[in-house]
Amino acid sequence: MDELRVFSGNANLKLAADVCSYLGTVLGDIEVSEFNDGETRVKLNENIRGVDVFIFQPTFPPATNLIELLVMLDAAKRASARRVTAVVPYFGYARQDRKDQPRVPITAKLVANLITVAGAERVLTMDLHSAQIQGFFDIPFDHLYAAPVLIDYLKKKAFKDLVVVAPDIGSVKMARAFAKRLNASLALIDKRRPKPDVSELLNVIGEVEGSDVVIVDDLISTGGTIAEAAEALHKQKARRIIVGCTHPVLCRDAVALLNGAPIEEIVVTDTIPLAPEKQIPKIQVLSVAELLGEAIKRIHEERSLSSLFV
Numbered sequence: 001m002d003e004l005r006v007f008s009g010n011a012n013l014k015l016a017a018d019v020c021s022y023l024g025t026v027l028g029d030i031e032v033s034e035f036n037d038g039e040t041r042v043k044l045n046e047n048i049r050g051v052d053v054f055i056f057q058p059t060f061p062p063a064t065n066l067i068e069l070l071v072m073l074d075a076a077k078r079a080s081a082r083r084v085t086a087v088v089p090y091f092g093y094a095r096q097d098r099k100d101q102p103r104v105p106i107t108a109k110l111v112a113n114l115i116t117v118a119g120a121e122r123v124l125t126m127d128l129h130s131a132q133i134q135g136f137f138d139i140p141f142d143h144l145y146a147a148p149v150l151i152d153y154l155k156k157k158a159f160k161d162l163v164v165v166a167p168d169i170g171s172v173k174m175a176r177a178f179a180k181r182l183n184a185s186l187a188l189i190d191k192r193r194p195k196p197d198v199s200e201l202l203n204v205i206g207e208v209e210g211s212d213v214v215i216v217d218d219l220i221s222t223g224g225t226i227a228e229a230a231e232a233l234h235k236q237k238a239r240r241i242i243v244g245c246t247h248p249v250l251c252r253d254a255v256a257l258l259n260g261a262p263i264e265e266i267v268v269t270d271t272i273p274l275a276p277e278k279q280i281p282k283i284q285v286l287s288v289a290e291l292l293g294e295a296i297k298r299i300h301e302e303r304s305l306s307s308l309f310v
Helices: 013-023 064-078 107-118 131-136 147-154 169-181 224-235 254-259 289-300
Strands: 004-008 030-034 040-044 052-056 083-088 122-126 141-144 163-166 185-195 198-205 212-220 240-248 265-269 283-286
Touching: 004 013, 004 289, 013 052, 013 289, 030 064, 040 064, 052 064, 052 289, 064 083, 064 107, 083 289, 107 131, 122 289, 131 141, 141 289, 147 169, 147 240, 147 265, 147 283, 163 169, 169 185, 169 212, 185 224, 212 224, 224 240, 224 254
Parallel strands: 004 052, 052 083, 083 122, 122 141, 163 185, 163 212, 212 240, 240 265, 265 283
Antiparallel strands: 030 040, 185 198
């Protein structure tokens, strides 16, 4: 088996280093900086000819993170790596995944094309905002779920009559999987979204009175959906309200909004690093380094990843 090397951009160096620690290796020597005019500059400082290369970079805003990923992929491809895999713990630009209005782009497909053209021969990511994005790639695509990490943490809590809640229709499949693994009931928040990032809460479908509640979603952006869901569940006399989420995007005033909501704890993963001002006591961060590291190891050894998808 040929050599394995992991290189990372600047988006989430700590998670990349933790993944390498699991693999028993160190991060590859790469310079990812900027020219004086702000353009991204990349230089690989070691020979990777014939090496199995993994380029590690989530693509949350700013757009520099995406550009760094693309330039690193191109550098690895031109350095004659045997295979180049893009490891994207958080796949950004996934909101526009279809033409639901006239004259709008399908940005997720555009980014898929960019990653492929830049040199990726395989993609590894986690909890896509829309599962259909897998079909936008014509190269092997591995889609991991953070559910095992979140569920293992939640199982250690002493819940009473647990109910897993989907904050919107799009989260029902994820909530159902959590409910099954946690032996819990399922409930749904029925809401409509009049425009992007603005939610209108309508109704709670399911019985939550006197029960502990876990709201699950793939990401928290503005926090409006989760905060409104928590308020509705609180009015329905839920006993405890905990939130489980993979990607803590947490833009604008999301942290303040969630901190003021009737939520006991918000459990997220480290796919996106939390800025110091977002690290409030209510937020608990779990690491997905072992999960990603095991996936990288199995890809390198040409072994099945199926057992990691449950």
